[in-house]
Amino acid sequence: MISASDRTSRFQESLVAAQGEIAYLDSWDELWDFAASLGDDTPVVSPAAHGFLRRGDLPDAEDPLRSIADRSVGITVAALGVAETGSLLLVERAPVDRAVSLLTRHLVIAVGQDDIVDELAEGFRWLADQPRAAAYATFVTGPSRTADIERSLTIGVQGPSRLTAAVLT
Amino acid sequence: MIAEFTERYRRAVNDPDLRPRLLAFQRSWRESRDAQVALLEQRTERSFDELRRDFAEVKDATLDRIDDYIAEFRANAEAAGATVVELTTAEEAVEYIAGVCKARGIDLVVKSKSMVSEEIELNDELAERGITAIETDLGEWLLQLAEQRPSHLVMPAIHQKRQYVAEILGEELGREFDPDDIPAMVASAREGLRRHYLAAGTGLTGANALVAETGSIMVVTNEGNMRLATSLPDVHFVTAGIEKLIPTWADAERQLQLLPRSATAQTLSTYTTCITGAQPGKEMHIILLDNGRREMRLDDTIGAALRCIRCGACANVCPPYQVVGGHTFGHIYTGAIGLVNTAFHHDVEAAAGPQGLCVSCGACETVCPVAIPLPRQILQIRRRTTESGHAPRWERWLLRAWSAPQLFRAAMKLGAVASTLARAVGLVRRDHIRLPLPRRLNWRSIPAIPSQTGSDLIDNRQPQPTLESTPASGTTVDLFAQCLANRLMPDTVDASARLIEAGGANVNVPPNQHCCGLPAFDAGDWETARRMARAAIDALSRADHRIVTPATSCVISMRDHWPQLFRDEPQTLSRANAVADRVHDLAAWLDGPGRLPDGCLEQEESGSWTAHRFCQSSNRGEPGARIDLLVERLTGETSLPLEEAEVCCGFGGLTSIAAPEVGEGIIERKLECIMASGCETLLTNNPGCALHLRAGAVARGASHNTQHYADFLASRLPDDPPS
Numbered sequence: 001m002i003s004a005s006d007r008t009s010r011f012q013e014s015l016v017a018a019q020g021e022i023a024y025l026d027s028w029d030e031l032w033d034f035a036a037s038l039g040d041d042t043p044v045v046s047p048a049a050h051g052f053l054r055r056g057d058l059p060d061a062e063d064p065l066r067s068i069a070d071r072s073v074g075i076t077v078a079a080l081g082v083a084e085t086g087s088l089l090l091v092e093r094a095p096v097d098r099a100v101s102l103l104t105r106h107l108v109i110a111v112g113q114d115d116i117v118d119e120l121a122e123g124f125r126w127l128a129d130q131p132r133a134a135a136y137a138t139f140v141t142g143p144s145r146t147a148d149i150e151r152s153l154t155i156g157v158q159g160p161s162r163l164t165a166a167v168l169t
Numbered sequence: 170m171i172a173e174f175t176e177r178y179r180r181a182v183n184d185p186d187l188r189p190r191l192l193a194f195q196r197s198w199r200e201s202r203d204a205q206v207a208l209l210e211q212r213t214e215r216s217f218d219e220l221r222r223d224f225a226e227v228k229d230a231t232l233d234r235i236d237d238y239i240a241e242f243r244a245n246a247e248a249a250g251a252t253v254v255e256l257t258t259a260e261e262a263v264e265y266i267a268g269v270c271k272a273r274g275i276d277l278v279v280k281s282k283s284m285v286s287e288e289i290e291l292n293d294e295l296a297e298r299g300i301t302a303i304e305t306d307l308g309e310w311l312l313q314l315a316e317q318r319p320s321h322l323v324m325p326a327i328h329q330k331r332q333y334v335a336e337i338l339g340e341e342l343g344r345e346f347d348p349d350d351i352p353a354m355v356a357s358a359r360e361g362l363r364r365h366y367l368a369a370g371t372g373l374t375g376a377n378a379l380v381a382e383t384g385s386i387m388v389v390t391n392e393g394n395m396r397l398a399t400s401l402p403d404v405h406f407v408t409a410g411i412e413k414l415i416p417t418w419a420d421a422e423r424q425l426q427l428l429p430r431s432a433t434a435q436t437l438s439t440y441t442t443c444i445t446g447a448q449p450g451k452e453m454h455i456i457l458l459d460n461g462r463r464e465m466r467l468d469d470t471i472g473a474a475l476r477c478i479r480c481g482a483c484a485n486v487c488p489p490y491q492v493v494g495g496h497t498f499g500h501i502y503t504g505a506i507g508l509v510n511t512a513f514h515h516d517v518e519a520a521a522g523p524q525g526l527c528v529s530c531g532a533c534e535t536v537c538p539v540a541i542p543l544p545r546q547i548l549q550i551r552r553r554t555t556e557s558g559h560a561p562r563w564e565r566w567l568l569r570a571w572s573a574p575q576l577f578r579a580a581m582k583l584g585a586v587a588s589t590l591a592r593a594v595g596l597v598r599r600d601h602i603r604l605p606l607p608r609r610l611n612w613r614s615i616p617a618i619p620s621q622t623g624s625d626l627i628d629n630r631q632p633q634p635t636l637e638s639t640p641a642s643g644t645t646v647d648l649f650a651q652c653l654a655n656r657l658m659p660d661t662v663d664a665s666a667r668l669i670e671a672g673g674a675n676v677n678v679p680p681n682q683h684c685c686g687l688p689a690f691d692a693g694d695w696e697t698a699r700r701m702a703r704a705a706i707d708a709l710s711r712a713d714h715r716i717v718t719p720a721t722s723c724v725i726s727m728r729d730h731w732p733q734l735f736r737d738e739p740q741t742l743s744r745a746n747a748v749a750d751r752v753h754d755l756a757a758w759l760d761g762p763g764r765l766p767d768g769c770l771e772q773e774e775s776g777s778w779t780a781h782r783f784c785q786s787s788n789r790g791e792p793g794a795r796i797d798l799l800v801e802r803l804t805g806e807t808s809l810p811l812e813e814a815e816v817c818c819g820f821g822g823l824t825s826i827a828a829p830e831v832g833e834g835i836i837e838r839k840l841e842c843i844m845a846s847g848c849e850t851l852l853t854n855n856p857g858c859a860l861h862l863r864a865g866a867v868a869r870g871a872s873h874n875t876q877h878y879a880d881f882l883a884s885r886l887p888d889d890p891p892s
Contacts, residue, residue, distance in 0.1 A: 065366075066367065069363070084436075085436050086436075087437060102393065103397075123422075124421060125418070125419070131445065134385055134443050134445045135249070138396065141439050143439070144391065144439055146308070146355055146391060148308030148355075150330065151193075154351055154355040156352075156356070157392040157393060158362065158392050158394045159439075159440070
């Protein structure tokens with residue numbers, strides 16, 4: 001058995017290799033303060049994260065993407081993390097669930113330390129068992145990137161340019 | 170419209186930036202991909218070969234029951250609210266998409282990257298029907314703005330330089346861009362594309378996998394555009410080839426172990442998105458396209474090409490691709506796989522142009538994450554293009570002359586006389602004739618043809634005394650001198666005989682031997698190849714001696730090409746196999762039946778050396794490929810390190826004649842590595858490579874000597890061996 005702390009440090013290593021950042025936080029309150037300190041405006045919060053935080057701006061249900069496009073900080077929640085790859089699994093059935101992770105500049109993704117699994121294969125097993133989750137699920141591994149111009153790796157294209165995994169201990 | 174091949178070729182070789190850019194790309198990809206694969210092997214405790222063969226089995230098993238998996242996929246996807254349509258041709262796919270758009274009043278499509286949409290030339294077709302398609306992957310968007318096509322499967326705009334990108338972005342967005350500020354150019358995609366996402370009635374994506382057990386699609390991307398294209402518009406089209414079906418999510422994970430590592434040398438791409446069915450209030454149309462795929466699967470040799478997961482690795486190690494890029498090395502699909510599947514998704518005409526560019530080095534197969542036998546498939550397609558009359562006329566005549574031993578000998582004799590005359594008037598330097606050659610050809614000098622052949626030399630000399638007894642002592646060995654070596658490298662043929670004799674065997678040179686048929690086989694002219702092979706089989710069937718040759722390529726030809734050539738001629742096939750079973754590559758012989766002991770040859774104080782290892786045998790892992798280790802073992806001398814020692818030298822059979830710029834580009838890369846090694850002597854193990862590398866070095870004025878390793882070893886045989 002791999003211990004929880006080994007798993008978390010492996011997760012951190014993989015995520016950092018994918019240009020992601022990591023913060024260890026004790027509570028949702030701490031997470032809010034952390035996220036709020038990252039930008040000048042109020043963080044926007046996905047419906048799933050709002051269930052825990054009970055604060056922050058929600059995307060407008062009618063026009064979710066336009067309503068929060070390019071806001072500086074967004075907060076959402078992952079169903080699980082993958083130590084092997086540093087990925088976070090986002091389950092986002094409707095566009096309103098997805099708006100925050102698509103279009104904010106600095107995305108903070110909360111994940112419970114106990115929800116980090118060792119291998120990507122476990123992530124896929126979880127997905128195979130959750131047909132509803134697979135309606136629209138994404139393993140996110142670091143901030144968006146491209147190397148399309150002269151192979152020069154550029155972080156931050158059409159999705160977030162910074163990504164922080166907020167591990168709730 | 171895609172320009173004619175000759176035009177694409179001309180453009181590519183006249184672009185001074187293309188080669189260095191692609192070279193830097195190939196080298197950095199190789200390094201990062203190898204590191205990724207090493208980590209994967211370490212983590213899984215399985216070799217890359219085992220991992221890829223496992224997944225290839227999954228793909229094969231799925232393809233063998235493709236209709237069952239499509240039915241399962243359809244049932245699950247439709248239960249989740251998607252519409253699944255199976256279409257046979259590109260036209261049907263275009264009509265379906267256009268039809269849905271018209272019915273919904275949609276005139277703008279935002280697209281995430283999809284090779285199938287390129288395959289069916291969707292953008293142009295939709296434009297003709299009044300529907301605008303906007304590419305949203307940055308590279309694809311840049312290509313669209315420039316009215317170009319992808320030149321690589323995963324790095325579509327790899328041929329564009331940043332100055333050019335700045336120009337086209339400036340035109341599109343109406344402001345100036347600093348070509349050195351790549352982040353600013355990248356950031357412009359966010360603003361440049363946003364209005365299209367918001368206005369589009371439909372988003373179109375491809376799929377990296379179609380998961381039958383849940384009816385889901387899986388797409389891997391890095392930019393985030395695919396998620397936008399599937400979140401804003403109300404209709405989602407998926408265009409995918411039927412070969413993208415896989416049974417389960419566990420298989421999807423297996424695919425992901427191989428795909429991003431092989432594609433961009435990432436552990437995992439940034440976004441791995443799984444979508445099952447239509448989202449609430451939206452439509453999803455999944456188009457499963459055949460377009461020649463079932464026909465491909467029926468072909469014994471080509472069928473495995475449907476395993477392809479479109480990673481582009483085959484292009485990333487391809488020496489000719491590095492010289493000309495994907496617009497030339499390919500059609501719509503680029504790289505080695507493009508030389509194969511173009512004939513099925515498009516036509517033989519479209520596949521014909523680039524066929525002559527492949528040097529058959531076999532590098533593509535070594536990195537293919539689904540173990541597709543690409544080199545063999547390319548030769549099969551080349552046969553089709555040649556048989557349908559697409560080979561250049563000079564090639565046909567050259568091969569006909571080559572296949573007639575008398576004509577070949579007469580031409581070589583004439584060349585030998587001319588060479589003697591040239592020598593007499595001082596036109597020969599370093600064994601090459603100094604002729605003013607046109608610019609296209611002057612990167613390789615013309616070798617002077619010696620007056621005696623290899624077999625002449627052996628007939629007129631005393632055998633080499635035995636140095637050490639070996640398992641082969643006292644037996645007779647037939648030497649296959651090889652057509653090129655016998656005429657152009659007679660000393661190498663003699664040196665090979667002496668090394669065999671040093672192990673106590675007697676050497677016989679069977680008469681009437683000429684050519685194994687390799688040049689014709691490589692050129693796709695199987696009829697001529699069969700004629701040549703039959704003559705070689707006759708010449709080598711007079712006795713049942715073991716056969717040794719210094720020509721590594723001919724060993725591969727006998728073992729691998731002959732069974733293909735005579736598949737439908739059982740009698741010839743069994744004679745061919747009997748010969749092939751007796752044939753040994755000289756280097757393998759000297760480590761095997763005729764094994765000379767460690768350190769038995771004399772060391773020479775002076776003279777550093779390194780070894781270019783024949784690409785084809787190295788990439789196939791043939792015994793004897795490591796000539797550097799053999800020479801070190803026998804002489805006790807140490808090889809200098811050589812970068813890219815197993816990368817092709819650019820000879821490639823007729824490639825360097827048909828496409829001289831490709832030959833030049835590849836040998837330039839090779840000679841740079843060789844000269845950087847600081848060696849005084851370069852050793853190699855195939856006569857074609859030796860001649861090509863020597864002629865290239867002389868033309869360039871490089872100071873090192875180029876030798877077949879047999880010459881190098883034989884020169885170190887002791888004069889007075891122990892009796």
